[in-house]
């Protein structure tokens with residue numbers, strides 16, 4: 634049985650004042666029936682880890698470099714994230730793929746670096762609207778998965794997959810429940826085909842305009858084990874409602 638996961642991606646939002654949201658969230662969920670993760674900007678990871686210590690909230694990064702140390706101005710390594718108190722890292726988010734030209738090979742190298750540091754890697758995949766309209770969704774997802782995941786060390790304790798249709802991120806548009814189910818079933822089958830029965834333990838998150846109002850319907854879908862939430866994770870009141878929906882699913 635996979636323990637469900639509510640993950641918040643704060644993206645480039647949040648300064649010190651936002652740590653109050655973590656305190657509010659932990660107060661509302663002292664003993665949650667699901668895992669809760671927040672991935673703040675790198676500048677807040679250490680402080681958030683201190684605020685979250687002793688609570689049920691885990692803290693993660695939004696990216697890492699493939700190298701452990703070195704001359705890479707502006708980058709943060711998996712080793713540094715771990716040392717700052719992170720237990721997870723989001724990799725291959727479509728905003729990284731677009732803004733920073735990250736390829737599947739880049740994501741794979743970063744995933745290997747994360748696993749080396751015992752960070753859980755949340756590997757993101759998703760099609761653009763053009764690709765969906767062209768009927769390419771499953772082939773795009775399959776290619777991204779094949780290229781972004783290492784051949785070894787992939788199981789439910791090390792990897793989470795987030796399916797995020799690019800056109801649904803921050804737009805208020807959400808695929809139909811059948812469309813989400815189709816992709817999640819496809820991802821599960823592909824993971825089991827490549828990694829064997831261990832892949833049954835890998836959690837699959839849906840991401841893209843998840844809100845309190847649509848969370849319950851999405852969480853009722855087979856092979857949806859939680860969500861990667863952007864905008865609605867910034868305020869404890871919204872994220873809390875999504876967590877409660879996941880607990881009830």
Ligand SMILES: O=C[C@H](O)COP(=O)(O)O
Pocket residue numbers: 642726797801802803804805840841842843861862863864865
């Ligand atoms: O990582 C999170 C996703 O990009 C979803 O963002 P959103 O919930 O604001 O659409």
